[in-house]
Amino acid sequence: MKKKVAMIQMDVTYGDPKVNFNRVGKWVMDAVQVGAEIIVLPELWDTGYDLDRFDVLADKDAKATIEFLGDLARELNVAIVGGSAAEQDGEDMKNTMLVVDEEGNLVHKYSKLHLFQLMDEHLHLTSGEDYPDFKLAGIDSAGFICYDIRFPEWMRKSAVNGAKVMYVVAQWPKQRIDHWCTLLQARAIENQCYIVACNRVGADPDNEFGGMSMVVDPWGNIVTEGGDDEKIVLADIELDKVDDIRSQISIFQDRKAEWY
Template sequence: MTPPLRIALLQGPGGVPADAGESVAALEAAAGRAAAAGARLLVTAELFLTGYAVGDRMSALAEAAGGPSARRIAGIAARHRIGIAYGYPERDGEAVFNAVRLVGPDGGVLADYRKTHLFGDFEKAAFTAGAEPVVQADLDGIRIGLLVCYDIEFPETVRAHALAGTQLLVVPTALMRPYEFVPQVLVPARAYENGLHLAYANRRGPEGEFDFAGLSCLAGPDGVVRARAGAGDELLVADADPALIDAARAETPYLADRRPELYRSLG
């Protein structure tokens, strides 16, 4: 039987966006704390590397997927023997993507995902939307899927992951006020209706014109929130137990009772 995976969710930062060097240094400190608490995976917020409220500097701050910050973060993962999922702006030629990279405890790349649903005028002007809806990797015997923030608000995205075998859905996030109902209501509902664990790591506090809501959480396949942050900087640590998935899906068999032939007209 696959043992539980201990996860650390790094909520923050707040205030003026940090440069990549400061962000990587903060990540090193958090990785040390998370590893000392027994975590095997550390999850940061959306655009952790640069900050969200950087306006028209986003393109200049973007790095290639294997750029200098990526190499430093791979070293952090290997030193602390912990997987890291971190948000950053990815440059690929002329395009910039709102991306998340998952590296393993040996520093090797496990997966790269580009946000598929862009929120608001700022993101639509700054980024190109990703085109691959389900990106997965295995860590310690658990199938991990990746989404970013607004993606989670579309039921189709989470259902696609559930049908593809995702057990833990990792979601770096930059959720603003007044949308607190998303982590409070929607995230636990998504976990419950799809029978999977959902790790939601948010930014917090004022940043430029935005005020991020915090409230990062780990929601289980039974809809129970096993860890919840407040409004400040925080490192949450909690376990995602794959054994709960089978039990939850047996108790509430949404996936087994689906009738796809009835949904074809939904497009």
């Protein structure tokens, strides 16, 4: 099975969901026109890291965001890994990934587990209590948000559960972009799966972001990468390659889970 994925490597207007919703709608339409079957957005594409105003900006239960992504997906007949968005869940503020299928149905919701203290997430947000695994376009998949990729044991859990594609969405700063590239390749190699990673570009008042959205195959080869400017990053993923590589080096059969 082959699927064409598109990562929307976009700038994000700080603290202005209305502008960002409009821009995402246009980007998604453009991605469909170049053949995308699965579209991936970056982390916090709706608000950016305007954490001080999350209590004002966050979407209650992510209702409006889910409706927006669902309508887009249904109208354009495309699956969307909706990056992540600012969500108000009761009294809690969360950084939440939303995934919709081509019929506009919400198939997955995951709030970021690992909060990044260097960008003050722990002061403003609540960790999620969701698992990252889901099925999209008939593919066993999992979704992770930015800092999550520094926790290999979290991602390995999804690989053991059968994930063949891991989606990563981020606002990864430019000064550590070499870590981003290396970690993504490592996660692909050790889990023998595709990594489809979408990072934003541009800047906010405190950070500059590095782009380099990429697809990494199960052997660790970079299939495509996006540089550091706004663009749609396209790639084909060939799911048969996952089974082929997993049959060559049997890490899932050979691991000693009782020891670690």
